[in-house]
Amino acid sequence: MSYASTLIAGPANLLAPVEPSRRSAWAQLGTDVTGTGSAQQALVTAGLAGWRIRKVPMSGSDISRDGVTTIDNPEKVMLVYTDPATGATRYLSTVGTKYGVHQNEAGAAVxxxxxxESxxxxxxxxxxxEGGRKTFVTIELPTTMYVDGHDAIQLHLVVFNSHDGETAFRVMIVxxxxxxxxxxxVAIANHVSCVSIRHTSKSEINTEEIRSKLGLLYDYGTAFESEAKKLIRTxxxxxxxxxxxREVWPVKANASARTLNNARRRNDLLTGLWTSAETQAHIRGTRWAAFQAVTEYLDHFAPAKNIEVRANRVLxxxxxxxxxxxxxxxLAA
Structure with a gap:
């Protein structure tokens, strides 16, 4: 039996967001690629195909009275890519010489x-x-779960690739x-929510290896539903x-006036979400509502220069x- 077939059906009206204009961080920062026939077509639509990411030797110039001396860096290289819109070569990041490049297309088969499979x-x-240093593609699993029979939760598989020398190729369930x-x-004890492949000189994105671990990701979804039910019933x-x-945002007693004022504003917003937000109406007064209030603040209300900056933080x-x-x-303790 597939994971999707074990989920509970529920009323469709719970799927509509309270604010039609509110969108997920994925929607704010990405391109809608629903309807594309394959992952490769999705990459093309989103401008992620044809980058031809490659290593370029690094060097610097030392200017002195004797002239200009070029100095090579034997330990680092630049990652650059071809902008598919203009054909121009653009900088991505600086990495070690043994860094393994995974083209965006390498994840298409995955x-x-x-x-x-889903x-x-x-x-x-x-x-x-971050200027192409990280890329993402989302997949919404086909059936919605209903926590305790009424609070709708979708599960998304998210594939992250990176070209920054720091982050692994990851498949996550969110x-x-x-x-x-x-x-x-969130991490749940004894359950796998992410499969990672590091960017080493010999690493490969092995579709079968990731496929073999999908069951572990789906087990996480089942565990999340069980834990959420406990929270909504408490x-x-x-x-x-x-x-x-106070535990999540500790503030020292001798903090500056600015810090204390920022904390008061944050606490007022959080308390408003907890006590009055329409998004908590049918779960109000539960630990599940408290978790949603904290998350809603971080995802949609935390101070940021603009909504794109906040969305980037979320991801x-x-x-x-x-x-x-x-x-x-x-809350789960």
Missing amino acids: LDTLVA GARGTGYAGQL PFRPFCANQLP EMTNREFDDLI VSEDVAKRKQAAYDL
């Missing part, structure tokens, strides 16, 4: 396998972050609450929510991920 209709969004466009990527008081905020910031995990761990 994507098509994931789509076929029963999804195809890919959802594809895009790039729970997503469409009612408020919250991403809920009541929580306003005082307990205040304690949660790549370690601080955002750690605060979501901290909130979950405290």
Whole structure:
């Protein structure tokens, strides 16, 4: 029996977000590639195909009274790519000489396998972050789960590639609450939520290896639903929510006036989401609602220069991920 077939059907009206204009971070930063016939076509549509990423030797120039001396760097190379829109060569990052390049197309076979294996209709969004140093493609699994029978959660497989010398090629499963466009990527003990392949000189993106681990990712989805049910069935008081905020965002007693003012504004927003937001209406007063309030703040209300900057943080910031995990761990304890 496939994972999708074990999920519970539910009322369709719970799938609509409260604010039609609110979109996920994937939608804000990526291109809608639904309807493309294959992963390769999705990459083309999103401008991620044909980059021909390659290594270029690094050197520098030392200018002195004796003239200009060119100095080679034997330990580092530049990664550059061909801009498919203009044909121009553009800089990506600086990496070690043994760095293994994985072209964006290298993940296409993995994507098509994931789509076929999961029963999804195809890919959802594809895009790039940090000037192309990171790329992503999402796949929405075909059936929605309903926590305790009524709170809708979708599961998305997200494929991240990177060209930054730091991040691995990853396939992740990310729970997503469409009612408020919250991403809920948290670790659950003894369950695998991510498969990674490092960029080494001998590494390859092995489709069969990833395919063999899909069952572990789907097991995570089942475990997430079980844990979410516990949270939604556990009541929580306003005082307990205040304690949660202080644990997730600790502030020293001798903090500066600016820090204290920022904390007050943050706490007011969080409390408003907890007590009054329409997105928590049918789960209000539960630990599940507390987790959603914290996540909604991080995903949609945390101060940022613009919504794109905030969306980028949602996808790549370690601080955002750690605060979501901290909130979950405290609530699930």
